[in-house]
Amino acid sequence: MFRSVARSAAGKHLLRRGYATESVPDRKVAVLGAAGGIGQPLALLMKLNPLVSQLALYDIANTPGVAADVSHVNTRSEVAGYVGEDQLKQALEGCDVVIIPAGVPRKPGMTRDDLFNINAGIVKGLCAAIAKYCPNALVNMISNPVNSTVPIAAEVFKKAGTYDEKKLFGVTTLDVVRAKTFYAGKAKVNVADVNVPVVGGHAGITILPLFSQATPKANLPEEDIKALTKRTQDGGTEVVEAKAGKGSATLSMAYAGAIFADACLKGLNGVPDVVECSFVQSTVTELPFFASKVRLGKNGVEEVMGLGPLSDYEQAGLESLKPELKASIEKGIKFANQN
Numbered sequence: 001m002f003r004s005v006a007r008s009a010a011g012k013h014l015l016r017r018g019y020a021t022e023s024v025p026d027r028k029v030a031v032l033g034a035a036g037g038i039g040q041p042l043a044l045l046m047k048l049n050p051l052v053s054q055l056a057l058y059d060i061a062n063t064p065g066v067a068a069d070v071s072h073v074n075t076r077s078e079v080a081g082y083v084g085e086d087q088l089k090q091a092l093e094g095c096d097v098v099i100i101p102a103g104v105p106r107k108p109g110m111t112r113d114d115l116f117n118i119n120a121g122i123v124k125g126l127c128a129a130i131a132k133y134c135p136n137a138l139v140n141m142i143s144n145p146v147n148s149t150v151p152i153a154a155e156v157f158k159k160a161g162t163y164d165e166k167k168l169f170g171v172t173t174l175d176v177v178r179a180k181t182f183y184a185g186k187a188k189v190n191v192a193d194v195n196v197p198v199v200g201g202h203a204g205i206t207i208l209p210l211f212s213q214a215t216p217k218a219n220l221p222e223e224d225i226k227a228l229t230k231r232t233q234d235g236g237t238e239v240v241e242a243k244a245g246k247g248s249a250t251l252s253m254a255y256a257g258a259i260f261a262d263a264c265l266k267g268l269n270g271v272p273d274v275v276e277c278s279f280v281q282s283t284v285t286e287l288p289f290f291a292s293k294v295r296l297g298k299n300g301v302e303e304v305m306g307l308g309p310l311s312d313y314e315q316a317g318l319e320s321l322k323p324e325l326k327a328s329i330e331k332g333i334k335f336a337n338q339n
Contacts (some may be wrong), residue, residue: 002219004146009023012296015021015178016150020211020274020313022058023222024050024051024053024269025053025143025268025269026053026054027044027051027052027053027054027096027265027268028052028053028054028055028056028090028094028095028096028097028270029054029055029056029077029095029096029097029098029099029265030055030056030057030058030092030095030097030098030099030134030137031043031046031055031056031057031058031099031101032058032059032091032098032099032100032101032102033058033059033100033102033103033143034057034059034063034067034101034103034320035056035057035061035062035063035065035066035287036101036102036103036250037062037247037248037250038081038101038142038253038254039057039059039066039101039102039254040066041250041254041255042065042099042101042106042231042253042254042257042258043055043057043066043070043079043170043317044070044073045257045258046075046077046099046258046261047070047071047075047077048075049075049077049258049262049265050075050076051260051262051265051266051269052076052077052265053076053077053078054078054094055070055077055078055079055080056080056082056089056090056091056092056095057070057079057080057081057082057091058081058082058083058084058092059102060083060084060085061083061084062083062095063081063082063083063183063219064081064083064201065081067079067080068081076210077139080143086098087133087278088126088127088129088133088245089129089133092129092130092134092137093133093134094131094134095133095134095137096137096138096265096268096337097137097138097140097146097264097265097268098130098134098137098138098139098140099139099140099142099171099257099259100123100126100139100140100142100143101142101143101253101254101257102119102122102123102126102143103115103118103119103122103123103143103144103333104118111203111204114317115144115145115150116145116148116331116335118334119144119145119149119339120148120149120152120335122143123141123143123152123153124152124335124336125157127139127152127153127156127157128156128160129287129331130157131156131157131160131162132160135157135160135162136164137167137228138169138264138268138300139153139167139168139169139278140169140171140257140260140261140264141168141169141170141171141279142171142253142257142285144203145154145202145328146170146171146172146202146203146279147170147201147202147203147206147279147289147325147328147329147332148202148280148328148329148331148335149162149170149331149332150168150170150229150280151289151329151330151332151333151335152166152292152332152335152336153290153334154168154261154281154336155287155332155333155336155337156336159336160174164281164300165280165281165301166279166299166300166301166302167299167300167301168281169260169278169279169280169294169300169301170202170278170279170280170289170291171202171256171257171260171278171279172198172201172202172207172278172279172291173256173257173259173260173276173277173278174235174253174256174257175198175202175207175209175232175235175277175291176196176197176198176256176276176277177236177252177255177256177259178199178231178232178235178252179196179209179211179214179228179232179271180194180196181197182228182231183196183209183211183214183228183234186218186220186224186228187214187216187218187220189216189218193215193216194214194215194216195214195215196210196211196213196214197209197210197211197213197277197292197293197308198210198232198277198291199277199284199290199291199292199307199318200290200291200318200321200325201279201290201291201321201324201325202279202291202326203322203328204233204234205233205317205320205321205322205324206321206324206325206328207232207233208314208317208318209228209229210307210308210310210314211225211228211229211311211314212225212310212311213308213309222313224311225311229313229317235249236249239252259276260276260278263276264296264300266296267296267297267298267300267302268297270297270298273295274295274296274297275293275294275295275296275305276293276294276296277291277292277293278291279291279296280294280301280304281304282304284304284305284306285318286322287321287325287326287329288329289324289329290307290325291308292304292307293305
């Protein structure tokens with residue numbers, strides 16, 4: 001009785017929010033690394049999403065406290081916290097979407113590449129569990145370096161016989177969020193109206209914002225475009241330095257992760273024309289993985305979209321990023337195939 005009343009109340013809430021005109025499917029979402037700097041705000045944001053009916057929070061420590069705290073928020077989803085490898089199975093079983101922010105953060109002077117050995121090992125283990133306990137889930141990879149962790153995940157899933165290129169995503173949404181914010185400030189337009197595709201990868205020069213395709217069009221001079229491009233590429237470093245060694249981009253990353261997870265859920269639920277940029281298996285370039293606009297649907301990736309017309313500056317940026325991105329992808333594949 002209580003459950004049916006709760007569902008009815010949730011349905012009315014969804015109607016008010018404009019999410020649906022009929023009952024929304026039950027969806028289980030897991031956050032792996034939920035007690036960390038990204039994981040905690042991400043857990044809260046996913047609790048606020050009315051498309052989530054079950055929220056599983058997993059980490060190697062401290063998750064029960066995070067789960068208890070978040071569970072008091074009066075929204076639809078039921079929250080459970082899981083700790084340690086012996087509870088990973090429970091966290092993952094029945095998941096529709098798995099979000100992975102697990103790993104260590106970047107510190108001053110540390111490149112994303114410096115994170116590689118620690119985070120690559122963490123990702124490899126978690127993906128082996130996903131292959132075993134929820135092989136059909138959409139996997140949203142946040143753990144850096146994304147340019148390498150997504151290929152690692154792909155290799156782990158291939159070995160397990162569960163790989164589906166339509167269901168593995170590198171979350172590059174923070175690059176888009178930053179590009180929109182910086183462009184809106186320079187162009188003096190409402191940020192809510194701004195759209196900027198960001199392609200390539202998710203580190204340094206591999207991040208290529210396509211400001212020539214930004215809307216609304218502002219006709220900014222080339223020196224402004226170059227400065228905006230550099231700031232978008234260096235956004236993570238800007239935050240690390242501003243936090244003076246006491247953290248990295250956790251809050252903005254949690255926001256970006258929540259946006260992308262919401263897009264995945266809408267796609268699964270059949271909402272039409274859901275398009276976000278993401279680092280996925282791709283034939284857009286000669287590289288096996290590449291970030292570009294992706295149409296999301298009931299099976300994950302419905303369409304990997306092309307780059308569209310590039311300016312001369314962007315074309316040069318594309319060519320210069322390819323060797324670095326290729327090396328990062330190959331590094332991930334090599335790591336995954338060790339042992």
